[in-house]
Amino acid sequence: MADIVLDKVSKVFPDGTTAVRAVDLHIVDGEFVILVGPSGCGKSTTLNMIAGLEDISSGELRIGGERMNERAPRDRDIAMVFQSYALYPNMTVRDNIAFPLKLAKFNKETINSKVLEAARSLELTDLLDRRPAGLSGGQRQRVAMGRAIVRSPKAFLMDEPLSNLDAKLRVHMRTQVARLQNRLGTTTVYVTHDQTEAMTLGDRVVVMRGGNVQQVGEPQVLYDHPANLFVAGFIGSPSMNFITADIEDARLRTALGDIPLDVRLIARLRHLDAPRRLIVGLRPEHFEDAALAAGEGIVFEAQVDVVESMGSDKYVYFTLEEPRVSSAVLDEIAVDSGADSLGGPTATLVTRFSAESTVREGEIRRVWCDPSKIHLFAPATGRNLTLPWD
Amino acid sequence: MLAVTGWPIVYAVWLSLQRFDLKFPDEQKFVGLANYATVLTNSYWWTAFGVTMLITVVSVAIELVLGMALAYVMHRTVVGRGLVRTSVLIPYGIVTVVAAFSWRYAWTPGTGYLADLYGGAAPLTERASSLAIIILAEVWKTTPFMALLLMAGLVLVPDDLVKAASVDGANGWQRFTRVMLPVMRPAILVALLFRTLDAFRIFDNIYILTRGANETSSVSILAYNNLIKGLNVGIGSTMSVLIFLTVAAIAYVFVRVLGTSAPGETSGAAPGGERR
Amino acid sequence: MRTAWRWGFVNVLVVAYALVPVLWIASLSFKTPATINDGNFIPRAWTLDNYRGIFQTDQFIRALVNSLGIAAISTAIAVLLGLLAAYAIARLSFPGKNLLVAISLMIAMFPQVSLISPLFQIERALGLFDTWWGLILPYITFSLPLAIQTLSAFFQQVPWELEKAAVMDGATQGQAFRKVIAPLAAPGVVTGAILVFIFCWNDFLFAISLTSTERSRTVPVALSFFTGESQFEDPTGSISAAAVVITVPVILFVLLFQRRIVSGLTSGAVKG
Numbered sequence: 042m043a044d045i046v047l048d049k050v051s052k053v054f055p056d057g058t059t060a061v062r063a064v065d066l067h068i069v070d071g072e073f074v075i076l077v078g079p080s081g082c083g084k085s086t087t088l089n090m091i092a093g094l095e096d097i098s099s100g101e102l103r104i105g106g107e108r109m110n111e112r113a114p115r116d117r118d119i120a121m122v123f124q125s126y127a128l129y130p131n132m133t134v135r136d137n138i139a140f141p142l143k144l145a146k147f148n149k150e151t152i153n154s155k156v157l158e159a160a161r162s163l164e165l166t167d168l169l170d171r172r173p174a175g176l177s178g179g180q181r182q183r184v185a186m187g188r189a190i191v192r193s194p195k196a197f198l199m200d201e202p203l204s205n206l207d208a209k210l211r212v213h214m215r216t217q218v219a220r221l222q223n224r225l226g227t228t229t230v231y232v233t234h235d236q237t238e239a240m241t242l243g244d245r246v247v248v249m250r251g252g253n254v255q256q257v258g259e260p261q262v263l264y265d266h267p268a269n270l271f272v273a274g275f276i277g278s279p280s281m282n283f284i285t286a287d288i289e290d291a292r293l294r295t296a297l298g299d300i301p302l303d304v305r306l307i308a309r310l311r312h313l314d315a316p317r318r319l320i321v322g323l324r325p326e327h328f329e330d331a332a333l334a335a336g337e338g339i340v341f342e343a344q345v346d347v348v349e350s351m352g353s354d355k356y357v358y359f360t361l362e363e364p365r366v367s368s369a370v371l372d373e374i375a376v377d378s379g380a381d382s383l384g385g386p387t388a389t390l391v392t393r394f395s396a397e398s399t400v401r402e403g404e405i406r407r408v409w410c411d412p413s414k415i416h417l418f419a420p421a422t423g424r425n426l427t428l429p430w431d
Numbered sequence: 432m433l434a435v436t437g438w439p440i441v442y443a444v445w446l447s448l449q450r451f452d453l454k455f456p457d458e459q460k461f462v463g464l465a466n467y468a469t470v471l472t473n474s475y476w477w478t479a480f481g482v483t484m485l486i487t488v489v490s491v492a493i494e495l496v497l498g499m500a501l502a503y504v505m506h507r508t509v510v511g512r513g514l515v516r517t518s519v520l521i522p523y524g525i526v527t528v529v530a531a532f533s534w535r536y537a538w539t540p541g542t543g544y545l546a547d548l549y550g551g552a553a554p555l556t557e558r559a560s561s562l563a564i565i566i567l568a569e570v571w572k573t574t575p576f577m578a579l580l581l582m583a584g585l586v587l588v589p590d591d592l593v594k595a596a597s598v599d600g601a602n603g604w605q606r607f608t609r610v611m612l613p614v615m616r617p618a619i620l621v622a623l624l625f626r627t628l629d630a631f632r633i634f635d636n637i638y639i640l641t642r643g644a645n646e647t648s649s650v651s652i653l654a655y656n657n658l659i660k661g662l663n664v665g666i667g668s669t670m671s672v673l674i675f676l677t678v679a680a681i682a683y684v685f686v687r688v689l690g691t692s693a694p695g696e697t698s699g700a701a702p703g704g705e706r707r
Numbered sequence: 708m709r710t711a712w713r714w715g716f717v718n719v720l721v722v723a724y725a726l727v728p729v730l731w732i733a734s735l736s737f738k739t740p741a742t743i744n745d746g747n748f749i750p751r752a753w754t755l756d757n758y759r760g761i762f763q764t765d766q767f768i769r770a771l772v773n774s775l776g777i778a779a780i781s782t783a784i785a786v787l788l789g790l791l792a793a794y795a796i797a798r799l800s801f802p803g804k805n806l807l808v809a810i811s812l813m814i815a816m817f818p819q820v821s822l823i824s825p826l827f828q829i830e831r832a833l834g835l836f837d838t839w840w841g842l843i844l845p846y847i848t849f850s851l852p853l854a855i856q857t858l859s860a861f862f863q864q865v866p867w868e869l870e871k872a873a874v875m876d877g878a879t880q881g882q883a884f885r886k887v888i889a890p891l892a893a894p895g896v897v898t899g900a901i902l903v904f905i906f907c908w909n910d911f912l913f914a915i916s917l918t919s920t921e922r923s924r925t926v927p928v929a930l931s932f933f934t935g936e937s938q939f940e941d942p943t944g945s946i947s948a949a950a951v952v953i954t955v956p957v958i959l960f961v962l963l964f965q966r967r968i969v970s971g972l973t974s975g976a977v978k979g
Contacts, residue, residue, distance in 0.1 A: 544746055
């Protein structure tokens with residue numbers, strides 16, 4: 042086991058495109074770190090560089106304190122699980138799991154006992170003599186895990202290992218992976234484009250975009266204090282609502298009505314030299330049916346578009362008489378999630394109401410909102426101006 | 432590969448510009464385009480050219496229809512699918528010369544089981560019937576290949592698409608012409624291109640069936656006769672070059688005018704690449 | 708049930724279409740000289756004399772040896788070269804890669820007769836005329852595209868993540884190829900070899916143009932020169948017997964490797 046350090050690691054492809062730009066990351070021993078971002082953000086390239094499947098253009102990679110840049114994958118003592126599982130179709134499950142041990146020239150008995158042990162821990166014992174073609178998706182996934190854990194490597198690298206499973210199995214395997222990692226305590230780097238997976242699995246999450254690290258932090262920190270518009274929009278489902286606002290006389294003028302700003306926030310905005318026009322971000326759970334809300338907050342009226350009842354609560358979609366916030370960053374997130382064509386030109390507000398709300402589609406409803414939870418972003422840079430540590 | 436095809440082609444062009452007859456080896460000399468004039472004004476050449484074109488067009492047309500039917504049978508049949516596919520491969524695999532002999536004996540009066548169909552006369556001694564038999568032999572041998580290529584296209588038609596069409600109210604024929612054919616278009620064009628160029632080279636069948644008698648020579652037979660039988664390297668080479676040019680022109684027409692996606696032209700994808 | 712019968716009937720029709728000419732030549736080969744001209748589809752009197760006859764002549768045995776030898780050597784070389792080329796095409800990007808692919812396709816379409824006259828001249832000059840190598844060289848050229856096509860189709864189906872996985876599992880590049888990729892490509896090699904062999908086995912034009920004696924004449928050519936044991940004998944029976952002999956390997960291949968041949972033949976044709 043070992044820590045993994047990326048020191049200004051960059052990847053420039055021969056055609057000149059920069060896939061990963063000066064990534065600094067210190068993954069401590071035993072940590073479970075998730076690299077997350079839309080496709081093409083450089084997360085897989087980063088993982089491949091740690092694996093040694095791709096050269097590092099500049100910067101240094103250290104595993105357990107040793108420089109790894111020039112080492113072949115086989116000399117790095119790390120195991121990898123692939124999206125397609127990459128099981129060798131011509132070998133049985135047993136041979137697949139034993140393959141890395143055979144290459145490392147372990148003796149027969151050792152191989153046998155290690156394979157059996159790995160198989161037992163993944164409930165693969167009955168499948169050992171089958172071939173990959175005869176296995177279900179979940180079973181294949183477990184064989185791939187078995188092949189990774191069998192040689193007790195310094196670190197696991199996982200490249201979207203669950204994305205080929207159906208939704209229910211994915212949730213189940215997610216718990217399995219978490220449990221396995223807890224038990225083995227092996228340093229793990231896990232790539233996914235699914236923010237739910239990132240939030241639920243990781244000790245820490247690295248959000249990437251366009252080859253740059255946007256923010257590194259514990260899931261809750263990313264959720265509560267996104268560093269910028271991209272992280273704010275990417276983390277969370279349904280995603281954060283964004284509307285434009287103008288600062289006037291210590292108040293924010295928005296389509297939801299005026300929101301008063303407290304003195305400390307005004308001081309900070311002045312200190313950061315914030316522009317007059319800002320983007321306001323509010324998460325769905327910071328709204329409530331005004332009839333059920335208790336506590337301080339602003340109340341406004343809006344037309345209900347759709348109500349989705351989840352049982353435990355209700356997602357209520359409102360149409361606002363205001364154009365959607367136009368931002369390259371938000372468009373990119375929308376395109377990546379396939380939602381780019383959803384919604385009209387006007388803004389939609391997604392809110393989470395208590396289950397007992399009597400809200401109905403089509404009506405005009407009074408909505409309560411907690412203004413203390415708002416995020417303010419600078420439209421030009423996307424920077425979050427409301428972070429407590431700035 | 433270039434060494435064995437590229438260089439000889441250049442050499443063939445050079446030879447075609449020579450008066451070069453192995454029967455009179457001393458009289459070799461450069462004659463410019465004289466050989467081309469000789470060939471292009473020769474009625475034998477044009478007869479052979481016409482025969483080749485006729486065989487190509489007729490046999491490829493029949494093969495397309497027959498091959499489509501065969502492809503459909505291979506694609507749809509459930510009982511005995513392996514048997515059907517295996518037997519269909521036999522005509523493809525069999526040596527052309529053997530097949531040609533089979534057809535020749537089949538139509539030989541007295542010997543053949545088919546000869547009586549022609550009223551006892553010898554069909555391979557008359558031009559029209561000879562050509563028909565040549566086409567028959569050609570069609571028999573190469574339809575399976577066509578069918579396999581078309582079947583590969585047929586497999587590409589998603590079942591759901593056909594189902595959707597029938598839900599939308601299309602009858603069998605409409606489903607075939609409006610839904611399946613358009614999806615199969617690339618496969619059909621590739622199959623047509625392969626087979627047209629291949630049919631244009633026809634040699635073995637004619638050689639065994641008629642030896643080109645009664646004006647049934649193809650251009651390949653004519654070139655061969657001039658070269659190997661007549662030992663006239665200059666004229667033979669001229670014909671070789673003309674055949675090459677014709678084939679190139681056919682390929683050009685297919686690729687440019689009909690828009691056949693030239694195999695392998697998709698960037699980076701090697702031939703055989705499947706749509707991802 | 709009705710449709711099952713209908714399909715059964717159609718299937719019988721297809722099988723008959725494919726087999727009748729083959730059965731006919733087989734039937735001829737078993738007929739006695741007396742009944743060979745009776746025009747009956749099924750022999751009235753059966754004999755193996757035709758087979759005995761051809762295997763007693765040097766002419767046929769010599770041609771058979773030539774055919775087998777030439778086809779085998781050509782196949783081996785073409786598949787080996789094809790393997791290298793296909794691996795390069797599938798795995799590497801190098802300048803002129805698309806050109807290589809284009810050229811290989813052009814050759815596949817090439818009218819072979821156009822090469823007869825220059826090859827005839829060149830081979831006579833180099834002393835290759837009427838030798839095994841005189842045929843092997845053009846065979847390799849014309850079958851190489853076929854080999855490359857089939858093999859690169861197979862290489863494209865190989866999930867290359869497997870190679871990465873093997874490397875991550877501690878294999879060297881060489882081990883990754885030998886232990887993981889090569890076993891997966893083996894079926895492709897078999898397919899390519901069969902198609903190339905059938906091509907060489909089938910060729911008539913090169914064989915008749917570039918040979919002049921029994922030294923390197925292959926069976927299809929020998930067939931066309933067959934005259935029977937003596938000049939006065941009708942060669943029909945002998946030709947038929949010889950034809951059956953050279954058809955048997957093809958039919959065996961087809962029976963054993965039907966699926967592979969189908970996939971190999973169509974691999975070049977289905978593309979986006």
